[in-house]
Amino acid sequence: DRHILLANNSLKLLRLRSSDSGAYLCEAALHSGERITLLYDLQVQRLIPSFHNQPPSRQPNLRAQPPQAYIRLRHISLPYFKHDIQIAFRARSGLGLILYSGTAAPGKDFLSLSLVDWYLMYRFNLGSGSVLLRSRQRLRPGVWTVAGLSRSGRTGRLTVSVAE
Numbered sequence: 712d713r714h715i716l717l718a719n720n721s722l723k724l725l726r727l728r729s730s731d732s733g734a735y736l737c738e739a740a741l742h743s744g745e746r747i748t749l750l751y752d753l754q755v756q757r758l759i760p761s762f763h764n765q766p767p768s769r770q771p772n773l774r775a776q777p778p779q780a781y782i783r784l785r786h787i788s789l790p791y792f793k794h795d796i797q798i799a800f801r802a803r804s805g806l807g808l809i810l811y812s813g814t815a816a817p818g819k820d821f822l823s824l825s826l827v828d829w830y831l832m833y834r835f836n837l838g839s840g841s842v843l844l845r846s847r848q849r850l851r852p853g854v855w856t857v858a859g860l861s862r863s864g865r866t867g868r869l870t871v872s873v874a875e
Contacts, residue, residue: 795860802853808823808826810823820836826850829852842867
């Protein structure tokens with residue numbers, strides 16, 4: 712189930728999706744016998760995934776997740792030869808895969824954005840081999856960052872900005 716009624720009579724919603732947006736009625740019966748109904752408008756606009764590989768002792772408020780944790784999104788029909796993508800994130804580790812789109816077959820078109828030793832790495836396949844673009848500077852841990860990935864034919868570009 713995707714909701715839990717807590718002991719204090721509050722409702723905890725789990726695994727929210729944008730399709731959960733809408734009007735919700737909350738009905739309650741008071742000790743006096745009076746009934747009240749409140750209308751709430753829930754808007755789920757953006758969900759921010761979070762992956763943590765640190766043991767709980769280093770981050771006491773977070774549960775440790777296995778290093779292979781990921782979110783699979785619906786397939787996006789992406790023209791690999793021409794695209795313009797922006798992705799915002801806050802890195803807590805200097806190593807990880809941020810975005811991958813492509814097939815598992817070797818030598819086929821793909822694009823990826825990863826973090827290696829706090830440097831952003833943008834890779835894509837030109838058909839005859841892959842290209843790697845690396846950020847000029849290391850990212851700062853815990854700082855919101857916006858990465859821009861663009862490609863037009865054989866030309867690619869990686870832009871990095873801090874979203875403070």
